[in-house]
Structure formats: C-alpha cells, structure tokens
Amino acid sequence: MSAVIEIEGLRKTFHTLRRGRRVAVDGFDMVVEAGQVHGFLGPNGSGKTTTLRALLGLVRPDDGRMSVFGVPTPEELARVAGRVGAIVESPQFFGNFTGHRTLRLLAVAGGVPTSRVDEVLEQVGLRERGDDRVKGYSLGMKQRLAVASALLKDPELLILDEPANGLDPAGIREMRDLVRSLAASGVTVLISSHILAEIQLICDHVTIISGGRRVAAGRVDEVLAGFDQHEWQVDVAGPERAAALLREAGLSVTDHQGLLVVGGAREPELISRTLGEQGLWVRELTPIRPDLESVFLELTGTAPHPTLPRQVGGPALPGEGPEPMIDLDATAGRGVDA
Ligand SMILES: Nc1ncnc2c1ncn2[C@@H]1O[C@H](COP(=O)(O)OP(=O)(O)OP(=O)(O)O)[C@@H](O)[C@H]1O
Numbered sequence: 265m266s267a268v269i270e271i272e273g274l275r276k277t278f279h280t281l282r283r284g285r286r287v288a289v290d291g292f293d294m295v296v297e298a299g300q301v302h303g304f305l306g307p308n309g310s311g312k313t314t315t316l317r318a319l320l321g322l323v324r325p326d327d328g329r330m331s332v333f334g335v336p337t338p339e340e341l342a343r344v345a346g347r348v349g350a351i352v353e354s355p356q357f358f359g360n361f362t363g364h365r366t367l368r369l370l371a372v373a374g375g376v377p378t379s380r381v382d383e384v385l386e387q388v389g390l391r392e393r394g395d396d397r398v399k400g401y402s403l404g405m406k407q408r409l410a411v412a413s414a415l416l417k418d419p420e421l422l423i424l425d426e427p428a429n430g431l432d433p434a435g436i437r438e439m440r441d442l443v444r445s446l447a448a449s450g451v452t453v454l455i456s457s458h459i460l461a462e463i464q465l466i467c468d469h470v471t472i473i474s475g476g477r478r479v480a481a482g483r484v485d486e487v488l489a490g491f492d493q494h495e496w497q498v499d500v501a502g503p504e505r506a507a508a509l510l511r512e513a514g515l516s517v518t519d520h521q522g523l524l525v526v527g528g529a530r531e532p533e534l535i536s537r538t539l540g541e542q543g544l545w546v547r548e549l550t551p552i553r554p555d556l557e558s559v560f561l562e563l564t565g566t567a568p569h570p571t572l573p574r575q576v577g578g579p580a581l582p583g584e585g586p587e588p589m590i591d592l593d594a595t596a597g598r599g600v601d602a
Pocket residue numbers: 278279280286287288289306307308309310311312313314315458577589590591601602
C-alpha cells in the first residue's frame with residue numbers, strides 16, 4: 265500500500281483575545297494509505313479541522329511535514345489538487361439555484377466537463393432532485409450536493425470534515441451509504457468526525473486525536489483489540505458461589521445484581537469449566553467487547569458530565585461557552601485563517 269496522506273509533527277498555534285496563545289495541533293502524525301476509509305476521530309476542539317485546513321493550505325502551520333500523493337503540501341498542493349476532493353468548510357450554495365445549475369457553474373469554473381454534472385448527481389442520489397432549487401433541499405441533501413461538488417473532478421482522495429454534522433438519522437444513513445459506495449469504487453476517503461458509531465460503521469482505519477496529538481491509530485479492529493479486557497457477562501444460578509469459584513481460579517469478578525462480569529479469561533471455556541465442574545451451569549456467557557466509544561473516552565478523557573446525558577463532542581458544558589476567536593496570523597496577513 266502507498267501513503268496518500270502523510271503528516272508528521274504538525275503544529276499550529278492560534279492566538280485568542282481572551283486566552284492568548286493556544287496550541288491547536290501539537291506535533292500530530294497521521295498516515296492514510298490508498299484505498300482506506302480512514303476515520304479521523306476526536307472530541308470537539310481537538311484539532312481535526314485545523315489539521316485538515318493545514319493539509320489543504322487553508323491555514324499556515326508553524327511546523328511539521330505533510331504530503332498528499334507523495335507531494336509536499338501545501339507548497340506543491342497545486343500539482344495534485346485535481347486528484348483531491350475536499351469539503352472542509354461548509355460550502356454555501358445559492359438557494360435560488362437548482363442543484364444542477366449549481367454543479368454546472370462549479371464544473372465550468374473548475375474546467376471540468378459539464379457532462380460530469382449528471383454523473384455526480386446520480387452518484388450522490390440527487391438525480392431526481394437536480395432540477396429543484398437548493399433552498400428546498402433538506403440538510404442531508406445539501407450535504408450530498410456538497411459531496412457532489414467535490415466529486416466533479418473525479419478525485420482519488422475525498423476529504424470530508426464532519427459530513428454527518430447536523431444530519432438526522434436518515435441523513436446519516438444516506439451519507440454512510442454514499443461514502444461506502446465511493447470507497448467501493450476505489451476512492452480513498454478521510455472522514456473527520458466526533459460521532460464514534462459512524463466511524464466504527466464506515467471506516468476500516470482510524471486515527472484518534474486528543475488535545476492536538478495522536479493518541480491511537482491503526483485498523484479499527486486492532487485499535488479496539490488493544491483495549492479488550494477479555495471480559496464476559498455470565499448468567500449463572502448461584503452467582504455468589506460462582507463469583508467465589510471464579511475468583512479462586514484467578515479471574516476478576518464483579519456482581520451486577522446477579523449478573524457477573526468476569527475479567528481476565530481469554531477463552532470462555534475457563535469460565536464454563538470452572539463452574540460446571542462444581543455443578544453450576546452457565547445460562548448465558550456473552551463477550552463484552554470494547555466499542556470505539558469506550559476506547560475513545562478512555563483515550564481522550566472525554567468523560568460524560570454527571571448531570572448531563574452522555575454526549576461526546578456535544579454542546580459545551582455549563583460555563584464553557586464559546587470565546588471570541590481571532591487568528592493573529594490571519595490579521596497579520598500571513599494566512600487565510602478565519
Ligand atoms: N481561527 C482560529 N482562531 C483561534 N483559535 C482557533 C481557530 N481555529 C481553531 N482554533 C482553536 O484550535 C483548537 C482546535 O480547533 P479545531 O476546530 O481544529 O478542532 P476540531 O477537532 O475540528 O473541533 P470540532 O469537532 O469542534 O470542529 C480549538 O481550541 C479551537 O478553539
């Protein structure tokens with residue numbers, strides 16, 4: 265496999281009026297290989313968008329090396345720009361234009377044959393609605409129109425920043441199907457998200473970022489396996505005696521109202537044999553596999569607030585309101601940071 269994106273030691277500092285200097289990305293590394301559907305996962309404010317913006321030359325990094333298709337970026341990005349489709353800032357469309365007209369204009373502006381318009385509308389499932397005005401589109405349809413615009417040049421690499429943001433479950437499912445079909449057609453996809461279930465469902469590889477640093481990377485199943493505690497949920501008649509026997513066998517046991525959670529058993533046979541030999545018959549033995557959410561919480565320290573429903577990357581906690589931001593680089597005319 266060859267690397268499509270390589271980031272090494274990326275660093276970017278912003279300056280805010282209220283809090284002064286703030287390190288957004290702090291020596292971050294990432295490798296995305298050809299053919300991957302790669303999840304870029306991290307809590308709000310962990311540095312995902314800044315990383316993507318730096319990669320695409322929208323913000324000037326302080327330090328680090330980056331390349332896309334082996335070409336150093338942002339310096340020589342123009343050489344490979346035709347092979348990359350990206351939606352990093354939410355594109356704004358004219359509400360009065362139809363989807364078809366919007367894409368046609370973008371195709372002409374980008375030097376892409378206008379015959380691509382119908383193809384990409386088909387690809388994102390908007391063919392039927394292509395002659396409707398954009399202002400009548402749902403948020404999910406607008407997102408798909410954005411993806412369609414990125415697909416016009418038939419990219420080999422597609423970068424999507426939080427594509428499921430603000431979508432309802434049906435919209436999320438549509439976006440997921442779209443990403444899957446693009447991946448199946450050979451496009452390498454990098455998706456940033458704080459929606460863990462999405463990453464777990466769509467992506468084969470993941471890089472987890474926290475506080476501007478990479479905290480885990482690899483195949484999703486391997487990252488998860490690294491956190492497997494070999495735990496099992498055991499339903500057995502006589503849980504108290506069973507717990508004592510299992511502890512004697514060297515296993516960790518916690519009793520959850522009669523259901524035992526047994527840790528440290530690589531194979532379930534150890535549990536069933538230990539209990540069966542003493543005449544205790546297991547009614548149910550279920551593996552407790554770590555999911556990306558628990559791994560993510562452990563790695564990034566994003567614990568649920570005790571008084572709020574659990575929501576990773578959701579709205580700020582009470583007292584943590586947004587602060588006015590200003591990028592002094594941009595005001596000094598050194599970058600294009602907003
Ligand atoms: N233009 C800017 N000026 C000042 N600070 C910024 C700017 N852009 C980002 N930051 C800060 O950099 C940090 C990383 O932000 P970034 O948007 O990259 O995170 P993120 O992981 O994409 O978060 P989200 O999931 O909320 O989009 C945050 O602390 C943010 O406040």
